[in-house]
Amino acid sequence: MSDVLKRRFTEQIKIMFGWEPGKPEQITERAQQVHVLKRMTNKQDLQAVKAHLRSHEIKSNKWRNRRWITLIISNLLFTFSFFLDIQILEGALTASRFVGFHLIDLNSALQVMLAHKHIINNLVIGTGTVLLLWALLGGRTFCSWVCPYHLLAEWAEKLHLYLVKKKLVTDQTMDRRLRTVFWIIFALLAVATGYTVFEAISPTGILSRALIYGPGLALLWVLALLFFEVFFSRRAWCRYACPIGLTYGVVGIISPVRIKYKLDGCFHEGDCRKVCLVPHVLETVIKGRAVDVEVPIGPDCTRCGLCVDVCPTGSLSFEVKGLQKLM
Amino acid sequence: MIENETDRKAVAASTPPLSKAKKQTNRRRFLRTTLLTGGVLGAALSGFLPLIYSQKKRLRPPGALDEKDFLGSCIKCGQCVQVCPVQAIKLADLIDGVGVGTPYIDARNQACDFSCDAVQCVLACPTGSLTYHKPDFLPVRAGAALLAKPILLAKEKDAEPTLNMHERIGVARLSRPEACLAIQGKGFKGQARGADFKGHLRYMEVDRWKPIKVSDHKYDVDECDLCVRACPIKGAISIETVFAPDGSKRNSPVVHEPCVGCGVCEMICPVEPTCITIEAGEVWKI
Numbered sequence: 001m002s003d004v005l006k007r008r009f010t011e012q013i014k015i016m017f018g019w020e021p022g023k024p025e026q027i028t029e030r031a032q033q034v035h036v037l038k039r040m041t042n043k044q045d046l047q048a049v050k051a052h053l054r055s056h057e058i059k060s061n062k063w064r065n066r067r068w069i070t071l072i073i074s075n076l077l078f079t080f081s082f083f084l085d086i087q088i089l090e091g092a093l094t095a096s097r098f099v100g101f102h103l104i105d106l107n108s109a110l111q112v113m114l115a116h117k118h119i120i121n122n123l124v125i126g127t128g129t130v131l132l133l134w135a136l137l138g139g140r141t142f143c144s145w146v147c148p149y150h151l152l153a154e155w156a157e158k159l160h161l162y163l164v165k166k167k168l169v170t171d172q173t174m175d176r177r178l179r180t181v182f183w184i185i186f187a188l189l190a191v192a193t194g195y196t197v198f199e200a201i202s203p204t205g206i207l208s209r210a211l212i213y214g215p216g217l218a219l220l221w222v223l224a225l226l227f228f229e230v231f232f233s234r235r236a237w238c239r240y241a242c243p244i245g246l247t248y249g250v251v252g253i254i255s256p257v258r259i260k261y262k263l264d265g266c267f268h269e270g271d272c273r274k275v276c277l278v279p280h281v282l283e284t285v286i287k288g289r290a291v292d293v294e295v296p297i298g299p300d301c302t303r304c305g306l307c308v309d310v311c312p313t314g315s316l317s318f319e320v321k322g323l324q325k326l327m
Numbered sequence: 328m329i330e331n332e333t334d335r336k337a338v339a340a341s342t343p344p345l346s347k348a349k350k351q352t353n354r355r356r357f358l359r360t361t362l363l364t365g366g367v368l369g370a371a372l373s374g375f376l377p378l379i380y381s382q383k384k385r386l387r388p389p390g391a392l393d394e395k396d397f398l399g400s401c402i403k404c405g406q407c408v409q410v411c412p413v414q415a416i417k418l419a420d421l422i423d424g425v426g427v428g429t430p431y432i433d434a435r436n437q438a439c440d441f442s443c444d445a446v447q448c449v450l451a452c453p454t455g456s457l458t459y460h461k462p463d464f465l466p467v468r469a470g471a472a473l474l475a476k477p478i479l480l481a482k483e484k485d486a487e488p489t490l491n492m493h494e495r496i497g498v499a500r501l502s503r504p505e506a507c508l509a510i511q512g513k514g515f516k517g518q519a520r521g522a523d524f525k526g527h528l529r530y531m532e533v534d535r536w537k538p539i540k541v542s543d544h545k546y547d548v549d550e551c552d553l554c555v556r557a558c559p560i561k562g563a564i565s566i567e568t569v570f571a572p573d574g575s576k577r578n579s580p581v582v583h584e585p586c587v588g589c590g591v592c593e594m595i596c597p598v599e600p601t602c603i604t605i606e607a608g609e610v611w612k613i
Contacts, residue, residue: 081409082408082409090406090409090410090451091404091405091406091409091453092403092404092405094402094403094404094428095402095404095406095453095454096404096406097406097451097453102453104402104453105402108402108403109402112399112400112401112402112454115399115400116396116399116400116454116455118400118455118462118464118465120454120455120458122452122453122454122455123453123454123455126453172356172359173356173359174356174359174360174363175356175357175360178360178363178364181364182364182367185368186371189371190399193375194395194396194398194399195374195375195395195398195399196398196399196401196402196403197371197374197375198371198374199374199402199403199427199428200371200373200374200426200427200428201367201370201371201373201374205403205428206427206428209403209405209418209428212405213405213408213418216418216420216421216427217420217421217422218420218421218427218428220421221370221421228366233359233363236363240360240363241363241367
């Protein structure tokens, strides 16, 4: 990895914890050349190419559909394992057994470890397995590909964006550092009180249990969150609050599965940033910001693939680091 | 390149002060962020209610740690719910006040009758909230510890007849002796809890491996001793002759030390409301 990308790597981690992305201080020569060439391109030519590409653009929801199917199937697998007693995936998202193997959600496990201060073997095995799994699969991939709240929030977001378009509501943004603050507060509360407070309000846990063991009044809290997101702040829980996202984000730092940005063909139109849950990870697509001709997107990315679907130039794509070397 | 960098730094250092509008936006944003913080933490505080109301005790599944440790270690996955053959374990809701998603047993509706033999819920628990082996640093309350491993009547003749439990989850108590049929010398005939009762119980004489509906089992006893008949633990309850305050002799169910607090007696008691109840988390007092 070049020095430029190394610097970007650490910066992306800081951005995940809530720092605002800034202009890059260092850009590789090749990338600089591309930036210069882009500035030199005749405007009319550029418009013509853009229009041409737009007219041939294939609207695709490939990754979104794959993701929704995966999310729904994995959650229903829990439901049917219990309902039909087929015992494939027993438990809930917080902790389960996949054909006998323990799987334990990293954030729940952390909360229990901090609160109870005693770690039994099953907890270690389950946590280790899940840690390995998501380190390989992309960390926050959990959020967009498995978390049931993500799907509901995605639908709520559509409603929110519709209302924004109708000028009935505006997106009230917040300080992203809040999520880190919540993470620390909930960790400290667990240690200090010996009680897993976050688990009581985690919409992921509440929804997962509701899907498996039947609905309960705890769903009112989930509804309140969705209501807040529709009428006040776009994707507020996932963006500014959820400590689960940060936990998995940290796991994803070293993950080989990620989105890759290619500077060459990008028109810097910003469609990707409009659909993105975490647009701060896509700062690199802004004109003149890419530090290299190929830039991996940072760990706060949920690998949902919406940007891949929406990009008219194919400048964003899924990448598995090292896979090409292996094959 | 280096020149570029210094240029940029110089630009950054000389950034003009924020405009009034920008400042206001920033202030509003800060206020909103604070509000969201307050909202989420406020909701989180409600999560503490079960700790504050921990006097309101619910019967936890067998092998449960003491309430506070239990609340700290339960990961709320419901695997105990899934393995229970009689579906005795339920997950608490918001208004139950015992911790959202934590398991409890409503013994009157469906008690744990140990028809799984090996205490499956303990085996299923991934965090040790339900456990055979309490970690050394957690104290055992006096009277919570069982003097001996309880013998499960269903496997009394097996090589290993005991349940590997070291502590009780509660104790049965004759809560309404005045209504108890045994004390009144009355018998009982019919379905213990009526035709609509959905609870299950293992009847050894019917099927060793499959619990059946209580309503499918008709009783006919001259003197009611249903609690004693149904009790899955050896020596936990018996009908004894006791002296009433007026000096007359009566028969009465008497709970003994091996009682683990499973709640089968509470479930089977044919009187409405039940004459015998489990006191969750209670210890054996001599």
